[in-house]
Amino acid sequence: MSRSVFVTGANRGIGLAVARAMAADGDRVAVGHRSGEPPEGFFGVRCDVTDQASVTEAFELVAKEQGPVEVLVANAGITRDTLMLRMGDEAFEEVLETNLMGAFRTVRAAAGAMLPARRGRIVLLSSALGFLGSPGQTNYAAAKTALLGMARSLAWELGSRGVTVNLVAPGIIDTDMTSALSDRRMADLMRMTPLGRTGTPEEVAAAVRFLASESAGYVTGAVLPVGGGIGMGL
Numbered sequence: 001m002s003r004s005v006f007v008t009g010a011n012r013g014i015g016l017a018v019a020r021a022m023a024a025d026g027d028r029v030a031v032g033h034r035s036g037e038p039p040e041g042f043f044g045v046r047c048d049v050t051d052q053a054s055v056t057e058a059f060e061l062v063a064k065e066q067g068p069v070e071v072l073v074a075n076a077g078i079t080r081d082t083l084m085l086r087m088g089d090e091a092f093e094e095v096l097e098t099n100l101m102g103a104f105r106t107v108r109a110a111a112g113a114m115l116p117a118r119r120g121r122i123v124l125l126s127s128a129l130g131f132l133g134s135p136g137q138t139n140y141a142a143a144k145t146a147l148l149g150m151a152r153s154l155a156w157e158l159g160s161r162g163v164t165v166n167l168v169a170p171g172i173i174d175t176d177m178t179s180a181l182s183d184r185r186m187a188d189l190m191r192m193t194p195l196g197r198t199g200t201p202e203e204v205a206a207a208v209r210f211l212a213s214e215s216a217g218y219v220t221g222a223v224l225p226v227g228g229g230i231g232m233g234l
């Protein structure tokens, strides 16, 4: 069955891999992009998740083009890493504004249509390192773990209407976001990873695809780690 899917921050990285995986399943996929152009072959919707008007407009456009959103993947995210004593309010707020408030805005917009339809899937991109704790990432870890409290509260609020809300917690994935890591930090992180390698965006997309599928109808409020075992058990 073809569903209306919206993926935020999907012009590159994990978001793009998710969009491709779901389109390959036959879903109608709208690619949210803050900057640049949408990837070829996709319906692109400009959407800056830090801007409520932009989010509202994006959901209206998606509904008009391919029907109200039935699957939301809140993927847009940024890092502004630095040690806490050097971290200004701005770097902390900016990361919360995108990774937490941005997810909240899109989830609220999506739930508005999912509730009356009595069905829906919401998948939020969290982080294994967020749960593990990570030096230089107090802002990012705070935002990514706060998504769990949000998801579990929403699992209660939306569960009786058949809407599930889950987290995917990637480990170290080969994208622009991790390309800035120093060789030394990467070596440390690989020592913490039982599988001893970075993951691919496609491997994360496979987990998102499952949680967004009809088969995952009895899974809600869960965290699915995709990190080669990094931080397992947390």
Ligand code: NDP
Pocket (backbone or CB within 6 Å): 008, 009, 010, 011, 012, 013, 014, 015, 033, 034, 035, 036, 047, 048, 049, 050, 075, 076, 077, 078, 098, 102, 125, 126, 127, 128, 169, 170, 171, 172, 173, 174, 175, 176, 177, 178
């Ligand atoms: P990338 O840096 O490759 O891509 C991030 C995407 O988010 C881009 O499309 C970017 O758009 C978009 N984005 C950033 N800010 C906004 C905004 N305000 N509004 C809309 N879109 C925005 O990251 P990844 O693909 O690696 O990460 C995707 C998600 O997975 C993020 O939430 C990240 O935190 C999470 N994650 C990634 C891990 C990794 O190892 N890569 C590990 C754990 C979690 P633009 O092109 O305009 O900048």
